[in-house]
Amino acid sequence: MKKNKLAIALAAAMTVALMGSCAGTGDPTTSGGASGGSTFDTTQAVHVYTREAGSGTRSAFTELVGLEEEDADGNTTDLTTEEAATANNTQVMMTSIASDPYAIGYISLGSLSDEVKAVSIDGVAPTADNVKSGNYAISRPFNIATNGEAQGLAKDFIDFILSQEGQNIITEEGYISVVDNATAFQSTLPEGSIVVGGSSSVSPVMEKLAEAYEALNANANIDVMTTDSTAGMNNTMEGTYDIGMASRELKESETASLTGIQIAQDGIAVIVNNQNTVENLTMAQVKDIYTGTATAWNNVA
């Protein structure tokens, strides 16, 4: 009988101890312990978080920060340090950064919340306005282009993208709308089918737009082809695509024959824990952190 009581008491004690430790570590603000606490220790190592290979956010980030190295043969290498932990979605990225005082990561600007702190890049804060104006460095425009003036279905679809409904879809997908005073969409219901092709960064949101448009206009058929920005522009010039997509500014050689329209702006926020004292990083410092050159916070603070 004595043994039984002992066992029950032991189990109860273990449960209490476990719950105690959960409560202690679950809340980032009270989890002081050996390394955390309210004082931010800049000698600590930077904990680098990245996204998985193939993710649109990752490819935009590596491209804009300059983590992609191209050699003379056109071979490209992703320079992201092998020590970077991979978060396979935005939510895991947010939770990781919110709970790790020494972490750094990046997310699409549309997903940013006050769980984490977004640092300024080269002194420019990652706000929607700064992204829209192009002052914030880790951002890029989403452009579409047509060969000459768009006609018929292509024109109606572009009107839809630039309308209130279309821009709402763009905002929902986490991008920054660039059209001020967008108006409600009035379809002229043209029949036919068109091909939209180009940048793999633009195509996910374009798929959504095409789907929504086809729901409004049953006579239309829009094919979205995924290649890359340059192929998108070249194929549009040749007439293979009716509308081309590019996740960059159009080059002069391209604007000579193409009419470009910006449909959205994509911005990526570099995020750190709320306890982190770092407010601003230069583009070079972000690159050093992600290539593994800068390994402690006092290398960049």
Place this chain on the structure above:
Amino acid sequence: MKQRFRETLFQIIFLIAATASIAAVLLICLFLFVNGVPAMAEIGLGDFLLGTKWAPQNSPPSYGILPMIVGSLYVTAGAIIIGVPIGIFSAVFMARFCPKKLYKILKPAVDLLAGIPSIIYGFFGLVVIVPFIRNTFGGMGTSILAASILLGIMILPTIIGISEAAIRAVPDSYYEGALALGATHERAVFFSVLPAAKSGILASVVLGIGRAIGETMAVVMVVGNQTRIPDSILKGVRTLTTNIVTEMSYATDLHREALIATGVVLFVFILIINLCFSLIKRKEGSK
């Protein structure tokens, strides 16, 4: 006549139901090998299995999964080290030492542990185990250790359930015989009953390994997913399963096929584990 017809009809229905699972296994095998083997051939079997660099976005890309194989083995080994002793001792306690009142709480608790979705385990690991490791041992927290602890907990129901059944299946004469020879209760359990239940317990461990090596959603959140061979248990790794789940959504062409080929490697691991399990079972049956 009508009776006869009904019986045949239902026999056929049962037969179809029974073959459904076999058909599913065969189809999965077929899918994996048809999609995975050509990719292995294209990458080169040596480069694929022994390559240490995984960089599908580079051009030319590298598809080496040795870090993932090593990662899976490390994490599984860690789970076994943590889960097996706790599991077996729990089973012994529940079968031979537990007061009835406590058993009524303990048994449903263990069963509940088996029913918790793995994504919940993953979140638990991410908000409790990972910060705990980071604050106690330093490093990023997402590590082999975190995944091992989490998997150690996740394989407990498998190990406890099967081990307990194996211990209970040992005839009482073993226990009574030991007592008759003057052994204490503890001695009788540990030196007479437990060895007799050996093969059942071993089977539970093998099934636990199978569960640990195949677990995906919980592991992906706490393991860090770095594609390099780690030099410490506080460093992160990528396992075979998490390699597939992190990259599958965006992968195209050879990258996608390489991920399916990763699945083939995982499948071969699981086959080996199941083979071990049936060998142990057969040995037990022939005794």
